[in-house]
Amino acid sequence: MKSKSLLVILVLIIIGGFIFFKDYNSIQTQDEAVAASWSEVINQYKRRADLVPNLVNTVKGYATHEKEVLTQVTDARAKVGLIQINADQLTDPALFSKFQQAQSDLSSALSRLIAVSENYPDLKANTLYQDLMSQLEGTENRITVARGRYIETVKNFNSYIRTLPTKWVADILGQQPKQQFTVDNEKQISDAPAVNFGQ
Template sequence: MASRHSPTRLLRAFVALLLPLALAACGINSVPTAEENAKAKWADVQAAYQRRADLIPNLVAVARNAANIEQSTLEGVIQARASATQVQLTPDDLSDPAKVEAFQSAQANVSSSLGRLLVTVEQYPELKSQARFADLMTQLEGTENRINITIRDYNAAVQDYNTRIRTFPEMIGAKLIHGAKPLTPFEAKAGADTAPDVGAMFNGS
């Protein structure tokens, strides 16, 4: 009788061996795909911040040439920009909360310094009336909006990836095959990372 049941036992053993592999296969493609998507979204965030960094020198130059704005205000913007451009965050660093925090803080300082500059500009109506300055303000407003959108998209991609590597059955493949680590979302600090309300300034708000 033992021989009649041996095929069944062999089949069960075979299934027992294949089941973990089958479950792990669920994350073989989906986990790295989700990770690459999150990293691509992060590249969009960096591009948006770079666009802002590129606008700042022109903005400062126009403000300096057109009005007697306090030098400390302009220097604050310049220094914040310089510090932010020195804080580099590669896709491989996205699983390191400390490095993401450093990047966030540097960019928050830029937002804060820009906010102070825009408040100061209120005292110089002749500067606000200049076409070149108004154009730069429009570009800055669009860039700040783009930053917010790219951060939102990045955080959504991170949430999807982090959920995948922590949810059965994809977590099996994520741990056994990919050694996946959670990515860090970009969290704006209360008040510190608020985009300058350029539109409100020109509407007289």
């Protein structure tokens, strides 16, 4: 009788160990997937930030009296450069919110710059400007794709670490849910954006 109890306990310990190590490995794999998708988001935002100085300088040559808009774009780009967030900090809602706000501010400033450039037909006809607009449009598309992939990997990770028995393993490891992109004004996203690159 005693040996049967020991056998049952031993089997339960082996099963528990197997579940722990399986969940541990899965958590690590999904955490790496989140980090990789976050890196892609950062790469695309950096690509956009790198386009801004060339775009500002090109517009500046044609729209010299639009100094306020040019300054707003330059300031917004500078703020984006100041807020660094790595994959290990994705559980910090305050830092993630600051990052998201800085990127949103840059998007708004770029929209104003593009709207101002509509008033300058010579600028719109400039080959460099057209090339920069094409690169910016492509980059915005890449940002959308990268954010979509990040959202999906975070959804999978967060769902995984919140289900039992994985939640117990995640708690032992100190794993917390990662932050997702949010929209301040949900009604705003239901309206189609009015974008016109003059083409």
